Amino acid sequence: MHWKYSRRVQISKSSTIREILKVTEQADMISFAGGLPAPDAFPLAEIQTAINTVLESNDIYGALQYGPTEGYAPLRQWIANYLSNRDQISISADEILIVTGSQQALDLIGKALIDVNDKVLVETPTYLGALQSFNQYCPEYVAIASDNEGLIPESINDEVASSAKFLYCIPNFQNPTGRRLPVQRRQTLAAKAKQNGLVLIEDDPYGDLDYQGQRLPGLYTLVPENTVYLGSFSKILTPGLRLGYVLANKQFIGKLVQLKQASDLHTPSLTQYIAYQILSKNNFLSYHIPKIRQLYSTRCQYMLQSLAQFMPKEVSWNQPEGGMFIWVELPENINATELLSEAINHKVVFVPGETFFAYTEKNNCLRLAFVTVPEEKINKGIKILADIIKHRMHLQQEKL
Structure with missing residues (x-):
């Protein structure tokens, strides 16, 4: 049967994040990918x-x-x-x-x-x-x-x-x-x-x-x-x-x-x-929202500390005042989408930044979501990610 799809269906694409989330179903995966609220904050x-x-x-x-x-x-x-x-x-x-x-x-x-x-x-x-x-x-x-x-x-x-x-x-x-x-x-x-x-x-x-x-x-x-x-x-x-x-x-x-x-x-x-x-x-909400803020703030600060401890100086990131995300910028010659494949092999997953651009995609950025990840896994996952980035930077340097 040949389906005569509408133009709307023909141009539609699956969500990159939703596709990535399929990988996170593996029990041993450390996921910084999904923008999901923390289940331990559910009332x-x-x-x-x-x-x-x-x-x-x-x-x-x-x-x-x-x-x-x-x-x-x-x-x-x-x-x-x-x-x-x-x-x-x-x-x-x-x-x-x-x-x-x-x-x-x-x-x-x-x-x-x-x-x-x-x-x-x-x-x-x-x-x-x-x-x-x-x-x-x-x-x-x-x-x-x-x-x-x-x-x-x-x-x-x-x-x-x-x-x-x-x-x-x-x-x-x-x-x-x-x-x-x-x-x-x-x-x-x-x-x-x-x-x-x-x-x-x-x-x-x-x-x-x-x-x-x-x-x-x-x-x-x-x-x-x-x-x-x-x-x-x-x-x-x-x-x-x-x-x-x-x-x-x-x-x-x-x-x-x-x-x-x-x-x-x-x-x-x-x-x-x-x-x-x-x-x-x-x-x-007057007592529930402060609980969420405290939980998310704690995990955000923990991830910021891990980034500062493990990432090379060539990598930069923002310091959020709230919310659920940290935006990381890598050296321009490091492709975050290519980095993702290697990270998944080491049981860490994130969202490459290029998917968030309407035009002029930047491929050296990535989004880290921290609110669903316990502190010990944040530390472990960021160290793994930092080691992969350092290795990529070393390989790039050898090519020069």
Whole structure:
């Protein structure tokens, strides 16, 4: 049988990270690859209690029934209240759409805004999952210059800003680099967006994972009329619930609702009811998020110490203030993708950096995820990786 696939399917590619994760199923593999939250941060007791409460309540039939596309009303209201209190801005539940993980939000936004060859601005590098989602709609990417503090707003000229459909960015502890955009750059970007009518897609799955608990103002608080904000419960509850949300003006939310109805009708009611039970009881996040921050901060510092101890001086990396990732740059003549094959043979796996670039791929970078790895394995894995890099550098030197 010859399947007559659509052009969309013909140009689609598997996620490099998902393919790499298959290797991590080996029990003796030390994985710095997956951007997975730490299982020991999952609130198991609260989840169990919430499930029992929902199953034993009068609302059980609502939890097991079809629901509104916009999402479970009490959960939407909780999100609106939470964001309003956290960021000192007035938000209505009508501006909230519950989605099946924030990855679905990226797909809906692509459907809503991108026509073939439309300009879409992205950071350098950027989140692979966003590129995968947007690629279906055949945009023309414009890679925005970035440095160790994130994207450089001044590199977006007025012509590019006014002609683009939107700019996609992760201001807080970006995937893959772990960078956080400074306040001044946020303000400059917001002003440029307002001046040129540029839509900002602010993806924020890591914003609550600031190790010091010092959150910077979101783009949607600086220029709300231009910003679509994406939030997720995957990193602060558990990804298995598959719950995210979109905050935007009511008109845009209405368009996304129409598209979501054609996609999956609504996000599963049961997981929404469970999440609401957890989030709405005893000010849950006020004590749960600090636990995650402490765990991740400890593992981050341990990896930074291991990098400093074992890596050659020619290798550099950032010092994250939060989140789940460290971005490593190797000497220019060391190819991280080629390095990966050798690392896997030594039971260590990471994600090569080139997969995160829309254009002008850099092949001497890699992403290390540290939050799921115990300290002793971090130390062992970084030493193995450093030894492989040193060996590669020695071989390169012999060729000269």
